[in-house]
Amino acid sequence: MTGLGIGTGYLATVDVDGTQSGPGENDSVNLTAWINIATDNVITIFVPFVEMGQGTHTGLAQLVAEELGLDLSAGNIRVTHPQEEFAAHTNLTMFLNQRPEEMSGPLSWYGKRFLASMKLSATGASSAVVGNWHAMRHAGAIARQMLQAAAARHLDGKPDDLILDHALFKRADGANSVSFGTIAKAAAKIDPPTDIALKPAAEFSVIGKPIPRMDAAAKITGRGQYGVDVRLPGMAFATVRQAPVFGATIKKVEDKVARSMRGVIDVIIDGDSMIVVADNTWRAFQAAEALEIEYTLPEKPVAGEDFAAAFKARHEAGAFTQSEQPGDAANALSAAAKKIEAEYHTPYLAHATMEPMNSTVWWKPDDTVEVWAPTQSAAMARQVIESVGGASSIKVHVTFAGGGFGRRAEKNFVIHAAKAAKAHKGRPIQLTWSRTEDMQHDVYRPAAIAKLKAGLDENGQLTAFDAVIGTHSVMASFLLRNMDLSSNLTADNTTLEGIAHMPYQVRNRRIAAVEVETSVPIGFWRSVGHSNNAFFVESMIDECAVAAGKDAFDFRLAHLGPQQRRHKKVLETLRDMADWTGRGGNGRGRGVALHESFRSIVGAVIDIDVDSQKQVTLNKVVAVIDCGTIINPRLVEAQVQSGIIFGLTAACFGRIDIADGMVAQENFDSYEMLTLARAPSVEVHLMTNAELPGGVGEPGTPPAAPALANAIFSATGERIRRLPISEAGYAL
Amino acid sequence: MVTLTINGDRQSFDVEAKMPLLWVLRDVANLTGTKFGCGAGLCGACSVLVDGELTRSCVTPVENVEGSDIRTIESLASKQHLSAVQQAWLELDVPQCGYCQPGTIVAVTALLAEAPNPTDDEIDAAITNICRCGTYDRIRKGVRRAAEIVAAT
Numbered sequence: 091m092t093g094l095g096i097g098t099g100y101l102a103t104v105d106v107d108g109t110q111s112g113p114g115e116n117d118s119v120n121l122t123a124w125i126n127i128a129t130d131n132v133i134t135i136f137v138p139f140v141e142m143g144q145g146t147h148t149g150l151a152q153l154v155a156e157e158l159g160l161d162l163s164a165g166n167i168r169v170t171h172p173q174e175e176f177a178a179h180t181n182l183t184m185f186l187n188q189r190p191e192e193m194s195g196p197l198s199w200y201g202k203r204f205l206a207s208m209k210l211s212a213t214g215a216s217s218a219v220v221g222n223w224h225a226m227r228h229a230g231a232i233a234r235q236m237l238q239a240a241a242a243r244h245l246d247g248k249p250d251d252l253i254l255d256h257a258l259f260k261r262a263d264g265a266n267s268v269s270f271g272t273i274a275k276a277a278a279k280i281d282p283p284t285d286i287a288l289k290p291a292a293e294f295s296v297i298g299k300p301i302p303r304m305d306a307a308a309k310i311t312g313r314g315q316y317g318v319d320v321r322l323p324g325m326a327f328a329t330v331r332q333a334p335v336f337g338a339t340i341k342k343v344e345d346k347v348a349r350s351m352r353g354v355i356d357v358i359i360d361g362d363s364m365i366v367v368a369d370n371t372w373r374a375f376q377a378a379e380a381l382e383i384e385y386t387l388p389e390k391p392v393a394g395e396d397f398a399a400a401f402k403a404r405h406e407a408g409a410f411t412q413s414e415q416p417g418d419a420a421n422a423l424s425a426a427a428k429k430i431e432a433e434y435h436t437p438y439l440a441h442a443t444m445e446p447m448n449s450t451v452w453w454k455p456d457d458t459v460e461v462w463a464p465t466q467s468a469a470m471a472r473q474v475i476e477s478v479g480g481a482s483s484i485k486v487h488v489t490f491a492g493g494g495f496g497r498r499a500e501k502n503f504v505i506h507a508a509k510a511a512k513a514h515k516g517r518p519i520q521l522t523w524s525r526t527e528d529m530q531h532d533v534y535r536p537a538a539i540a541k542l543k544a545g546l547d548e549n550g551q552l553t554a555f556d557a558v559i560g561t562h563s564v565m566a567s568f569l570l571r572n573m574d575l576s577s578n579l580t581a582d583n584t585t586l587e588g589i590a591h592m593p594y595q596v597r598n599r600r601i602a603a604v605e606v607e608t609s610v611p612i613g614f615w616r617s618v619g620h621s622n623n624a625f626f627v628e629s630m631i632d633e634c635a636v637a638a639g640k641d642a643f644d645f646r647l648a649h650l651g652p653q654q655r656r657h658k659k660v661l662e663t664l665r666d667m668a669d670w671t672g673r674g675g676n677g678r679g680r681g682v683a684l685h686e687s688f689r690s691i692v693g694a695v696i697d698i699d700v701d702s703q704k705q706v707t708l709n710k711v712v713a714v715i716d717c718g719t720i721i722n723p724r725l726v727e728a729q730v731q732s733g734i735i736f737g738l739t740a741a742c743f744g745r746i747d748i749a750d751g752m753v754a755q756e757n758f759d760s761y762e763m764l765t766l767a768r769a770p771s772v773e774v775h776l777m778t779n780a781e782l783p784g785g786v787g788e789p790g791t792p793p794a795a796p797a798l799a800n801a802i803f804s805a806t807g808e809r810i811r812r813l814p815i816s817e818a819g820y821a822l
Numbered sequence: 823m824v825t826l827t828i829n830g831d832r833q834s835f836d837v838e839a840k841m842p843l844l845w846v847l848r849d850v851a852n853l854t855g856t857k858f859g860c861g862a863g864l865c866g867a868c869s870v871l872v873d874g875e876l877t878r879s880c881v882t883p884v885e886n887v888e889g890s891d892i893r894t895i896e897s898l899a900s901k902q903h904l905s906a907v908q909q910a911w912l913e914l915d916v917p918q919c920g921y922c923q924p925g926t927i928v929a930v931t932a933l934l935a936e937a938p939n940p941t942d943d944e945i946d947a948a949i950t951n952i953c954r955c956g957t958y959d960r961i962r963k964g965v966r967r968a969a970e971i972v973a974a975t
Binding site: 142143144145302303305306307308309310311312313314315316318319321327352370371372375442443444445446490491492493494495522524525724728731732733734735736739757758759763764765766767769771772 | 838841842844845848849850852853854855856857858859860861862864865867894895896898899904908911912915916917918919920921922923924927945946947949950951952953954955956957958959960961962
């Protein structure tokens with residue numbers, strides 16, 4: 091850290107820019123924290139977020155490349171997750187729910203300073219681009235100016251007379267040129283500039299372009315390294331068998347047979363789990379199955395239906411933990427010309443990432459520890475090793491992740507490997523969960539119940555909207571499990587996200603939460619609270635439109651005000667793109683839903699057929715997204731398609747049942763997925779504007795379920811108030 | 823001892839006859855391109871070709887494939903060239919997390935060997951791999967593009 095830190099004071103060091111320059115590994119230098127240039131002109135862009143399919147290793151690289159003048163398709167560009175763990179300022183948007191650009195004043199300054207003091211790097215909340223829109227471009231611009239100054243000296247010219255042409259500076263008179271690699275070491279000695287002008291949007295040549303994915307070539311050849319693909323010398327392979335009943339403890343284990351099985355190295359009892367270490371994964375799986383385990387069961391094992399009962403009791407007691415209540419919803423409801431009431435239910439859901447939970451830990455004899463994990467948080471992996479105790483240093487390698495969706499923001503897939511590795515110092519241990527373990531020891535999307543009431547006036551306008559959302563707090567479960575923090579239940583913003591501050595203008599509202607405690611582990615699931623609340627709001631709005639005798643689009647548009655011009659445009663565009671006529675029936679149905687989440691707005695229309703046997707065919711989805719400035723249209727399209735298929739999969743099949751304290755589903759036969767034959771085509775239209783960028787990894791998911799439910803109503807006249815749709819007898 | 827011919831190489835492995843091919847590939851032969859997804863033949867992430875036949879290696883004991891020609895994702899590209907399916911996948915940016923794609927690419931390779939210009943129904947019937955990222959739209963386009971590339975060569 092030279093120059094800048096002293097020049098502009100502490101704020102710069104805690105800003106999101108990451109300007110630490112200095113020597114790098116293997117004859118290279120770092121120009122800022124995010125760019126490494128080797129003397130052979132290989133340029134590495136560090137993206138401090140895990141690549142789990144969302145395309146962040148391409149999108150964020152584009153931000154750097156825009157300012158650094160790089161052609162990402164050239165063979166000398168690498169993108170990788172950094173080895174170093176960065177302070178949480180890269181996650182400013184995730185933790186403080188603000189754009190860095192919007193922050194100012196002393197409170198923000200202390201907020202940044204506080205975050206920067208913690209190493210809590212994580213990937214989530216569709217926040218990588220939102221939070222680093224300036225930071226990554228700044229990094230590119232700082233590095234470019236340093237290189238330009240060094241190039242000018244090298245070429246004996248003025249910086250302004252140089253032309254930048256992919257990792258090469260040329261003199262305008264054509265006399266000479268020099269590569270980044272040649273001048274990188276000299277550039278690293280130059281004070282980073284403090285006056286950084288970013289390119290105006292009109293000059294973008296990388297941002298906004300459909301740059302091919304930087305990770306695709308590795309992934310289509312089998313070369314890409316996921317967590318399960320890590321191979322180290324002398325590595326052992328392990329698995330874990332956790333108590334199937336939540337809260338159960340091990341009373342007695344008979345492991346003689348397992349220990350005598352071929353290739354078995356060790357059987358370790360760890361709390362309510364059994365760890366089996368062998369010389370390959372299959373032998374570990376076989377031995378884990380051969381263990382005879384007796385458990386002490388909890389006095390009252392949790393059951394799925396406990397939630398509804400507890401909700402009812404708390405609701406009747408008026409135990410609301412949060413509320414938003416402008417106007418007087420109760421009075422407006424009793425004065426309404428028409429009143430609509432409905433109760434909606436959603437189930438627990440598993441993540442079911444394609445790559446099952448796993449991690450690899452190498453605890454060396456000198457107590458230096460290395461971890462390889464497909465994790466959404468290197469910080470969590472580090473904390474696991476710290477909690478085991480005795481490590482003299484910890485290095486976390488973040489691999490590709492075979493899906494994440496919130497599941498990998500957890501500690502529980504690293505702990506058993508860490509313990510086994512400590513017990514077998516010097517031997518790397520890769521521990522992989524079976525699919526059954528993965529499904530039965532997930533952290534689940536919470537079930538939810540919505541009690542909804544709406545009032546319409548004589549003109550069919552909403553005068554009142556009353557919602558009570560019963561669910562489990564994601565944050566409370568997450569914090570207790572991962573950070574040993576017991577959180578105040580009132581603090582969970584995810585519970586009402588997507589229903590509080592809804593875009594529809596209704597003067598009298600009451601939106602309240604009833605949070606129910608549970609021993610079911612609850613976690614972040616793609617779009618989190620929005621995944622439940624969008625279904626509730628957009629289904630209810632559809633019910634209201636029907637009650638008002640209005641078209642679904644007209645009704646929504648009539649409730650959007652001047653502040654919702656972007657929502658309006660999305661709806662109007664969607665109506666055109668989908669050739670909406672509003673007519674359904676006789677088994678042909680179309681449904682619409684609109685939802686804002688993670689600073690982006692997505693509208694979707696789904697077209698379906700339903701036969702007399704309730705057999706559903708998903709024909710086509712048309713979706714429109716407004717995510718502000720688009721970094722890469724191809725990635726945005728892919729994420730919207732992905733989010734919608736994810737949401738439809740859950741709406742069609744998704745349910746985790748808990749009976750006698752354990753999850754009933756085990757694999758993809760009992761927890762079904764949409765496959766190619768049953769998936770609809772998804773056509774995506776991108777709104778173009780100059781707004782700041784929004785997230786794209788999650789916003790496609792929330793509108794999928796309500797659009798489908800509304801389409802079923804349009805086809806059959808039956809309102810879906812309970813997910814999945816199979817609950818009402820619909821099959822695909 | 824089990825002797826297998828994997829991607830043209832004949833090798834002997836000191837493993838149980840019942841051990842699934844997937845784990846011999848991944849943990850013994852260190853060919854990690856073939857993925858573990860479900861262990862029950864349900865998701866297709868472990869797909870390989872055995873004598874040209876699409877095979878789910880997680881439920882295939884190695885004793886069943888002794889003497890067969892086993893081809894994994896690692897063998898589809900030559901040193902210089904990607905296969906037609908891989909080229910199509912790259913052109914269309916099919917992968918997201920990419921974990922299921924080796925298995926899907928192998929399945930599409932098998933399909934195109936049988937039906938160089940498959941109908942939608944044939945694609946639906948043949949490609950049953952689960953993709954949790956929901957890349958199905960681009961997989962379908964990728965199959966068509968790969969068929970074009972094959973036809974043009």
